[in-house]
Each structure stands twice: as structure tokens, then as C-alpha cells.
Amino acid sequence: MAVETLVFWIFAPISVASAILMVVQRNAVHAALFLIVNFFCIAVFYLLLDSPFLFVAQIVVYAGAIMVLFLFVIMLLGVDQQESLKERLVAQRPLAIIISAGVALEIFFAIRLADGLTKAPPKGFEAVNAGGNVKALAEVLFREYFLPFEVTSILLIIAAIASMVLTKRKFTNDKGGA
């Protein structure tokens, strides 16, 4: 058995198990930690798929920045938040689980129908990735996708300003003023 296949079969169960544990976890901090495990597993899959740049980006952006932000907010809101188990809609939980399992089965059969389980080797990815994944990705990103790349910088600035405006406390004396 090839090493890559072995690594896949080690990390695939870990990623599925950590995702399930994340959903059923009562404590939000534990859920966040299981989600970090899941993000690391997905990063390993990126490495298996010959994408070292996205492997690093996944760890830095998701497992690093986004999850730290999540943990900050969990601590800010207090970890002892009780979740009400009362169902507002009739049979929402069982229905949600059944329908999601149906979606998973549908995806599986769609992939099998499209011959996605084929063992055909990837077509010409080595040639595309020549000179290193980072260099090849940079050429696509800064030639064909230069304008969208610049627009994302505007998006990030807008997001930063929006979060500051939304969480700003108002230090005014009048009680009723908005």
C-alpha cells in the first residue's frame, strides 16, 4: 500500500470523527478544539493533493487566525451558556439528521455514477505545477485573477471596519440615545 493511501486512511476517520464530535459537543470550547483537529486533517489532505501552499494557508488562516477569533468570542460570551433542548419546530432534529444522511448518500451515488471512484491518474497536474506549487499558483493568481485579488483587499478592510463598528461600545451619558 502506498504511503499516500495509508496517510489518507489514517486521517479520513480522524477528520470525520472530529467533525461529529464537534457537532455533538455541549461545551463550545471543546467544539472549537475538535474543529481545529478537523482543520489540521483537511490541511493534511491538501498536502496529499500536491497543494503545499494551501496546506500552509489552511493552517495559518483557519487553524490559526479564525479559530483564535472563535475562542476569543467564546471566552467573551462566557463558556457556561446553557442551550435549551426544547424544540420549537416539531421533529426538527430527527428530520435534520435523516435529510442530511440522505444528502450524503446522494452525493456518494452522484460521484459513483460519474465514475468518480476511478483510479485514473490525474491529467497533467505535474506539468501545471512545474517549478513549484507556490510559483505556479502565483502566476495564475497575479495574471488571470489580479483584479479579484485586489478586490479581496477592499473586502477585508470593509470587514475589519464593520466589525469595529458593530462591537463598538457607546460611551454616552444619555441612556436612551442610540
Added chain:
Amino acid sequence: MTPVGYFLVLSGILFSIGTVGVLVRRNALIMFMSIELQLNAVNLSLIAFSRQLGDLQGQVIAFFSMVVAAAEVVVGLAIIVAIFRRRRTADVDDADLLKW
């Protein structure tokens, strides 16, 4: 070489688990984490297709989706904090002012 279909099936399973999380949980933070799980599952399938078809555009789209997810998390968490300040709860069932 692991067949691309394995990654696609795994991505579908992770997406479905994320869907269950969004539909079943009532804690806004855990719902939001489930959405992140769904985004990651889709990124995984994009990168699997990118390798199988020998086209780097899939990786570029996954990169952009990471950037947009980062912006989305920042704004979403700020909204959750703002709701928490007003109502002292992170439970989505308590924000039912518009419910008929």
C-alpha cells in the same frame, strides 16, 4: 495515488455533518463553526478536482474562498457579540422578534 473520488466522498460526508450541525444546534457559535466546516468541505472538493483535472484555477478559487471566509467570520462574530450584548444570550431561538 489516492483516487480523487475518495476525497470527494469525504468532502460530501463532512459537508453533511456540517449541515446537521447548522440544523440541530441552537448555540449561534456552534452553528457558525458548522458553517466553517461546510466551507472547508467544499474547499477540499475544489482542490481534489483541481489536481484531477490539472488546472490550478480550483486552487485559486479555494484561496479566495478562504479569504472570504475570514471576512465572513469577522463580521459574523461581531454580529453575535452585538446580539449577546443586547439580549445576554447566544441562543438563536431567543432572537425571535420577527417570528409570526
